[in-house]
Amino acid sequence: MSGLSEELTTAVEPAAGPTPASRTWRAFRRNPLGLVAAGLLVVLLLVALAAPLIADYPRGYGEDVLAGPSAAHWFGTDHLGRDIFAQVVWGTRTSMAVGLGASALAIVLGVAVGVGGAYFKRLDGVLGLFVDVMLSLPVLPLMILVAALAGPSVTTLVVVIAVFSWPEVARVVRSQALPIVTLSYVDAAHVMGAPNRWVLVRHVLPAVSPVIAVSVVVTASRAVLSEAGLAFLGLGDPSSWSWGTILYNAQRSGALSSSWWTAFFPSLAILLLVVAATLVALAYNDARNPRTRQDGTR
Amino acid sequence: MALLRFASLRVLRGLLTLWFAVSVTFFLVRLLPGDPALAIASPTMSEDQRQQILADFGLDRPLAVQYVTYLGELLQGNLGVSFRQSIPVADVLLERLPWTLILTGSALVLTLLIGLPLGVLAATHRGGALDRFIQVGGVIGQSLFVPTVGIALLYTFGLWLGWFPIGGAIDDDVYGLEAYASMLRHLVLPCLSLVVLQIGAYVLTLRTNLIDALGEEYCTVARAKGAPERRVVWKHALRNALLPTTTLVGLQLGFLVGGAVLTETIFAYPGVGRAIYESVGQLDFPVLQGAFVLLAAAVVVANLLTDLAYGLLDPRVRAA
Numbered sequence: 001m002s003g004l005s006e007e008l009t010t011a012v013e014p015a016a017g018p019t020p021a022s023r024t025w026r027a028f029r030r031n032p033l034g035l036v037a038a039g040l041l042v043v044l045l046l047v048a049l050a051a052p053l054i055a056d057y058p059r060g061y062g063e064d065v066l067a068g069p070s071a072a073h074w075f076g077t078d079h080l081g082r083d084i085f086a087q088v089v090w091g092t093r094t095s096m097a098v099g100l101g102a103s104a105l106a107i108v109l110g111v112a113v114g115v116g117g118a119y120f121k122r123l124d125g126v127l128g129l130f131v132d133v134m135l136s137l138p139v140l141p142l143m144i145l146v147a148a149l150a151g152p153s154v155t156t157l158v159v160v161i162a163v164f165s166w167p168e169v170a171r172v173v174r175s176q177a178l179p180i181v182t183l184s185y186v187d188a189a190h191v192m193g194a195p196n197r198w199v200l201v202r203h204v205l206p207a208v209s210p211v212i213a214v215s216v217v218v219t220a221s222r223a224v225l226s227e228a229g230l231a232f233l234g235l236g237d238p239s240s241w242s243w244g245t246i247l248y249n250a251q252r253s254g255a256l257s258s259s260w261w262t263a264f265f266p267s268l269a270i271l272l273l274v275v276a277a278t279l280v281a282l283a284y285n286d287a288r289n290p291r292t293r294q295d296g297t298r
Numbered sequence: 299m300a301l302l303r304f305a306s307l308r309v310l311r312g313l314l315t316l317w318f319a320v321s322v323t324f325f326l327v328r329l330l331p332g333d334p335a336l337a338i339a340s341p342t343m344s345e346d347q348r349q350q351i352l353a354d355f356g357l358d359r360p361l362a363v364q365y366v367t368y369l370g371e372l373l374q375g376n377l378g379v380s381f382r383q384s385i386p387v388a389d390v391l392l393e394r395l396p397w398t399l400i401l402t403g404s405a406l407v408l409t410l411l412i413g414l415p416l417g418v419l420a421a422t423h424r425g426g427a428l429d430r431f432i433q434v435g436g437v438i439g440q441s442l443f444v445p446t447v448g449i450a451l452l453y454t455f456g457l458w459l460g461w462f463p464i465g466g467a468i469d470d471d472v473y474g475l476e477a478y479a480s481m482l483r484h485l486v487l488p489c490l491s492l493v494v495l496q497i498g499a500y501v502l503t504l505r506t507n508l509i510d511a512l513g514e515e516y517c518t519v520a521r522a523k524g525a526p527e528r529r530v531v532w533k534h535a536l537r538n539a540l541l542p543t544t545t546l547v548g549l550q551l552g553f554l555v556g557g558a559v560l561t562e563t564i565f566a567y568p569g570v571g572r573a574i575y576e577s578v579g580q581l582d583f584p585v586l587q588g589a590f591v592l593l594a595a596a597v598v599v600a601n602l603l604t605d606l607a608y609g610l611l612d613p614r615v616r617a618a
Contacts, residue, residue, distance in 0.1 A: 133315045136548065138597050140556030141574060141590040145323060148578050148586060149330040225443055229560055232445050233575055247445055251564065256449060257457055257464075267446035274441040282437070 034283025103220035105162035110169025118177035221277035398569035405492035417504030439498030465566035
């Protein structure tokens with residue numbers, strides 16, 4: 001009996017040395033790939049914020065139609081002579097806004113359903129079935145239908161993408177939350193008469209927060225891809241540039257077959273953003289996991 | 299008996315998914331601001347003309363009546379009438395469906411044929427240069443934007459090298475064997491685009507599962523008995539690693555179909571996806587709705603088949 005109580009007190013004792021967060025951060029900094037990727041994300045975010053300072057908003061017609069990359073037009077011009085560098089810069093803004101907006105909304109919905117399902121056992125069957133059904137539907141055709149009906153705008157895109165992205169978040173969060181709700185500290189909280197809300201906010205949410213952090217990044221990069229896909233099919237916001245819109249114009253006008261730069265630079269932007277987001281998520285996971293951290297601490 | 303129970307539960311679930319897909323689209327189309335009635339009946343028409351058109355398409359009746367009618371018609375294979383072409387949606391789409399099935403089916407088979415050996419290679423050379431290379435390739439492959447891959451392939455092998463046609467699914471004036479050869483030539487680039495996009499997920503999943511399996515005790519036992527490593531990998535570990543990888547097929551199907559929509563758009567491939575692209579421009583809602591229902595049905599059926607295969611392969615799934 002005394003052995004058990006001793007074990008309990010030592011378990012409750014806060015671990016000596018640096019906090020887990022600072023250990024994760026230290027391990028993350030040692031991963032060059034993750035650092036470069038994080039730096040790239042910051043740069044893209046700055047480009048999105050400072051777009052008006054970097055390039056004039058591309059509008060109207062230009063004199064050089066379909067000119068290749070040059071000193072005057074770094075990324076060349078499109079079929080109406082508009083500067084593609086400016087389009088990519090302003091497109092960063094739309095892509096980032098839709099990506100972050102849709103991700104935020106999808107995370108809120110997904111965490112609510114995922115944690116709710118894991119915690120309230122009676123809801124789990126229904127919610128689980130709902131998530132499974134949503135996950136097995138071909139999402140892009142559904143997004144196309146809704147975006148076409150609701151009329152293209154940034155708000156539409158954010159809502160449409162979020163509404164069909166949350167099930168993935170819910171699935172991941174639920175599987176992480178399931179083992180947590182059976183742990184003894186959750187039972188202990190119940191025994192002490194803690195209300196569900198308190199247990200959820202103080203015990204369950206913090207335990208799944210690392211998965212949520214990864215989900216934010218992954219969902220945002222997927223949302224950027226979805227936005228680009230919808231814009232590529234002609235469902236982008238007509239009043240703002242996006243990377244998908246540039247590709248849509250290139251495909252529609254037939255510029256694609258003669259002028260590689262109309263497709264190359266927006267594609268490169270999408271690739272850089274999504275690869276960077278994926279690498280940051282992977283590096284964070286590695287840094288958080290004591291088995292892959294390789295710093296001798298657990 | 300357990301298998302029968304398992305199978306009927308899966309069929310029920312497939313039907314539920316289909317019903318959900320159909321109902322969601324039905325109500326979305328009618329309740330969202332982009333009123334289909336406005337899309338066909340323009341405000342410049344006289345009131346009589348407008349009412350006539352709405353009555354022709356059954357849009358003047360109460361929502362519940364429309365819903366029941368729609369479900370009833372759907373059971374008979376009727377997906378409504380295209381707003382723009384004035385022919386049944388089912389006729390428009392069923393003519394397109396085989397092309398989409400050929401494209402996605404060949405892409406899936408090719409992905410597995412290339413992806414599984416790559417996954418085995420990565421797992422058996424864990425930590426080596428080859429493994430790193432395959433892993434990085436897998437991550438990048440999963441991050442690619444579908445049109446980017448399509449455009450790159452079209453540019454390189456279609457326009458620049460001229461090896462393959464840049465669009466369409468078959469040449470006009472070919473018969474017999476030549477027709478098959480033509481189909482194959484047209485299929486290569488769109489199919490490859492989808493393979494590039496999907497293969498990363500399969501390779502990485504199989505790699506993880508196989509590494510886990512190789513660490514299991516039954517593999518240690520097999521090695522201790524003197525089985526050559528090749529036999530341990532292919533006969534003992536791979537069989538068990540393949541099971542969880544099968545689930546991935548189901549999870550990836552929706553993504554595959556989405557990829558097909560974009561790929562068909564780029565290569566002017568006459569499948570359901572291309573029909574969706576054309577209907578978006580014309581705001582032809584019945585075709586969009588029908589296309590989604592049809593693709594959802596295809597995914598549900600394919601999912602059901604994978605589930606049943608999984609149940610046959612792994613007795614534990616049936617019991618659960």
